[in-house]
Amino acid sequence: KNEVEQSPQNLTAQEGEFITINCSYSVGISALHWLQQHPGGGIVSLFMLSSGKKKHGRLIATINIQEKHSSLHITASHPRDSAVYICAVQYGSNYKLTFGKGTLLTVNP
Amino acid sequence: SAVISQKPSRDICQRGTSLTIQCQVDSQVTMMFWYRQQPGQSLTLIATANQGSEATYESGFVIDKFPISRPNLTFSTLTVSNMSPEDSSIYLCSVAGGIEAFFGQGTRLTVV
Numbered sequence: 001k002n003e004v005e006q007s008p009q010n011l012t013a014q015e016g017e018f019i020t021i022n023c024s025y026s027v028g029i030s031a032l033h034w035l036q037q038h039p040g041g042g043i044v045s046l047f048m049l050s051s052g053k054k055k056h057g058r059l060i061a062t063i064n065i066q067e068k069h070s071s072l073h074i075t076a077s078h079p080r081d082s083a084v085y086i087c088a089v090q091y092g093s094n095y096k097l098t099f100g101k102g103t104l105l106t107v108n109p
Numbered sequence: 110s111a112v113i114s115q116k117p118s119r120d121i122c123q124r125g126t127s128l129t130i131q132c133q134v135d136s137q138v139t140m141m142f143w144y145r146q147q148p149g150q151s152l153t154l155i156a157t158a159n160q161g162s163e164a165t166y167e168s169g170f171v172i173d174k175f176p177i178s179r180p181n182l183t184f185s186t187l188t189v190s191n192m193s194p195e196d197s198s199i200y201l202c203s204v205a206g207g208i209e210a211f212f213g214q215g216t217r218l219t220v221v
Contacts, residue, residue, distance in 0.1 A: 004151075033210060035212070040118065040119075040214065040215065040217065041146070041199040041201070041214070041215030041216070041217050042212070042213070042214035042215045043201060043212040043213075043214075043215065044212070045209065045210060045211060045212065048209055048210070086151075086152070088152075088210075090210075095140045095142070095205035095210065096142065096154055096157070097142075097152075097154070097203075097210060099151040099152040099153075100151060101149075101150065101151045102151065
């Protein structure tokens, strides 16, 4: 069974803290996505990774293909970063995604 | 990139009725997908919407319950039929363009 596991499920931080969210998957993938879901349900794509590391503003995403593991980091966290962060993986050339359950991040001022 | 307009953003419906959700993309895309997110659960693929032919449904989802239309490369609809409270979920349209995935804003459905 192809599974995507995220940790932690819930994370509460103080403004300014460095945040790390982890994602592990069970079989080889062609790409991994990090997504942000807002309370209304809408989803924004943050990163798509197939190797290495990507950075966008205060967000950094890394992936280790051999260890089947990815991390999403948020530097200098801010209350507006509060959202659910979802990891999703893609197999082969199939665009269908398998999703993790998400990590609820709350950043307090 | 692709911009997706999904409507409605939310609705409260009576059991036994049907709701049609629309997904409009600002460019032609080959692959369009419909997902469901039940409370506390991860997103689950309902079906792949195929242009000009019947949608391809995942295990556990059937056409009678979730009929899908895809009349062209920029538009698709998902209907949730004969609704029950168990259908209360977020429904999400997604498209694949190039190597990236894009998502609609989601439809939060509550069935009472």
